[in-house]
Amino acid sequence: xxxxxxxxxxxxxxxxxxxxxxxxxxxxxxxxxxxxxxxxxxxxxxxxxxxxxxxxxxxxxxxxxxxxxxxxxxxxxxxxxxxxxxxxxxxxxxxxxxxxxxxxxxxxxxxxxxxxxxxxxxxxxxxxxxxxxxxxxxxxxxxxxxxxxxxxxxxxxxxxxxxxxxxxxxxxxxxxxxxxxxxxxxxxxxxxxxxxxxxxxxxxxxxxxxxxxxxxxxxxxxxxxxxxxxxxxxxxxxxxxxxxxxxxxxxxxxxxxxxxxxxxxxxxxxxxxxxxxxxxxxxxxxxxxxxxxxxxxxxxxxxxxxxxxxxxxxxxxxxxxxxxx
Ligand SMILES: Cc1cc2nc3c(=O)[nH]c(=O)nc-3n(C[C@H](O)[C@H](O)[C@H](O)COP(=O)(O)OP(=O)(O)OC[C@H]3O[C@@H](n4cnc5c(N)ncnc54)[C@H](O)[C@@H]3O)c2cc1C
Numbered sequence: 001x002x003x004x005x006x007x008x009x010x011x012x013x014x015x016x017x018x019x020x021x022x023x024x025x026x027x028x029x030x031x032x033x034x035x036x037x038x039x040x041x042x043x044x045x046x047x048x049x050x051x052x053x054x055x056x057x058x059x060x061x062x063x064x065x066x067x068x069x070x071x072x073x074x075x076x077x078x079x080x081x082x083x084x085x086x087x088x089x090x091x092x093x094x095x096x097x098x099x100x101x102x103x104x105x106x107x108x109x110x111x112x113x114x115x116x117x118x119x120x121x122x123x124x125x126x127x128x129x130x131x132x133x134x135x136x137x138x139x140x141x142x143x144x145x146x147x148x149x150x151x152x153x154x155x156x157x158x159x160x161x162x163x164x165x166x167x168x169x170x171x172x173x174x175x176x177x178x179x180x181x182x183x184x185x186x187x188x189x190x191x192x193x194x195x196x197x198x199x200x201x202x203x204x205x206x207x208x209x210x211x212x213x214x215x216x217x218x219x220x221x222x223x224x225x226x227x228x229x230x231x232x233x234x235x236x237x238x239x240x241x242x243x244x245x246x247x248x249x250x251x252x253x254x255x256x257x258x259x260x261x262x263x264x265x266x267x268x269x270x271x272x273x274x275x276x277x278x279x280x281x282x283x284x285x286x287x288x289x290x291x292x293x294x295x296x297x298x299x300x301x302x303x304x305x306x307x308x309x310x311x312x313x314x315x316x317x318x319x320x321x322x323x324x325x
Contacts, residue, residue: 001037008048012208015049016178019206023047027069027105030096031112039122040113040129054107054210059084063215068107068208072162073098075106085214087223087242091165094227097234107209110163110173110189113200114156115236117141127153128197138300144238147297147306148263154197155300157261158190159236164260165225166212167268168242174211175203182207190265219246219254222324226317228261228309237261239309241317245276252276257318259293262310271295272314281322290315 007023009015019025024043026032027050035041054067059080066075075081076092095101095109118124118136125134137145137155145155166186173184189202203209214220223244229235239261246254255276257269271292279285293314294307 002039002042004036004043005045006048007045008051010051012052012176013178015047015052016176016206016208018045018047019208020178021045022205025049025107025208027108028071028100028103030100030104031108035113035120038120040120049208052208057081061216063213064088065211065213066106067211069105072096072101072104072106072109076101083221084216085169085220085223087165087168087220087225087244088162088214090225091161091227091240091242094225094240095161106162106212109160110166110186110209110212111201111203112160115159116145116156119156128156128193128200131196131198141302142300143302144236144261145300145303146262146264147294147299147303147310148259148267149192150264150298150300151193151195151197153195154193154264156193156197157236157263158265160266161225161227161237161240161260163190163266164240164258165223165242166214167266168244168256168258169214169217169220169223170256171212171214173203173209174213175207176210177204177207181210183213186212186266187268193264217244217246217254218248219244219256222247222321223256224317224321224324226313226320228313239306239313241310241313243314243317243321245281245318245321247281247322250280252279252281257293257314259310259314262294262297262306269293269295269314276318283319286315286318286322290318 023045054069058065171186227240244256255273275289
């Protein structure tokens with residue numbers, strides 16, 4: 001470890017002031033503390049934000065608003081979320097472990113960093129950690145890495161399950177600074193690595209996530225999350241799919257599909273959605289539409305299996321969600 005200052009923000013004003021001075025916010029600490037122990041992150045000041053009033057889960061006809069400090073467990077077990085936004089509850093329940101979910105916050109979950117072993121090993125080169133140093137994953141251990149959205153600078157996947165559900169549902173991140181609030185669509189919040197893999201998201205220095213909003217719609221209740229991984233618990237996704245469908249009279253009126261575990265950012269699949277809308281909900285359709293799931297995919301030396309896997313994950317979850325009662 002290394003020396004750092006620790007401060008507990010009593011209110012939003014002092015948190016934002018400390019954030020503007022370059023301090024790093026901490027909520028549940030389940031990922032930042034690990035990264036600090038490994039010296040991947042070396043903040044000079046850590047600001048505990050747990051006293052701030054961002055713990056509400058509000059639901060009204062316009063949608064769902066979740067405070068950034070709501071714990072993963074609490075959001076997953078909320079009966080309104082379970083019935084009206086099941087894809088969110090399922091993505092959370094399939095994440096991490098019960099102990100981690102009890103501590104981990106929604107804001108921290110969105111802000112978690114890649115699990116790439118080269119990123120987490122400070123003796124390795126990594127363009128994300130140290131721009132220009134190289135990406136050993138491209139020619140190395142890349143079985144878990146991305147086939148979608150990768151660049152020749154970085155191929156790490158985004159690890160959050162929740163973020164995949166949020167992208168599918170057109171959620172918005174509410175970011176606060178002393179200058180006011182910004183509303184950032186989750187689909188724009190995460191940045192593909194391109195030539196600047198160190199710039200992972202759209203949050204500005206010192207900005208605080210205060211909430212996430214998810215609009216309501218006829219598709220949200222008929223939704224679900226499928227996660228495929230090497231073991232059935234306490235493991236990150238090799239492939240995952242968040243699906244929400246609006247089916248009326250047997251016809252698909254609206255479709256939202258996003259995948260995780262296969263892309264550098266939570267990855268929406270507009271081609272799959274277009275192949276669904278307007279068609280009769282029928283068995284043949286799921287496999288046909290899912291053929292578009294790997295559009296533009298580029299395999300690395302050890303992860304070519306993900307191209308077929310992502311298609312099958314999407315096809316299976318479409319079938320599951322379509323036949324929900
Ligand atoms: C062993 C293990 C397995 C895991 N498995 C999964 C999994 O399967 N799926 C999954 O999705 N996740 C998984 N996780 C990740 C876990 O979900 C995250 O660690 C957790 O959600 C982070 O939340 P936190 O509140 O503890 O964040 P912290 O560690 O407190 O913070 C994380 C980051 O977010 C920033 N931050 C926190 N709150 C705010 C805010 N309000 N505004 C701005 N910045 C903020 C911090 O500065 C920091 O950079 C796993 C973690 C571990 C350790």
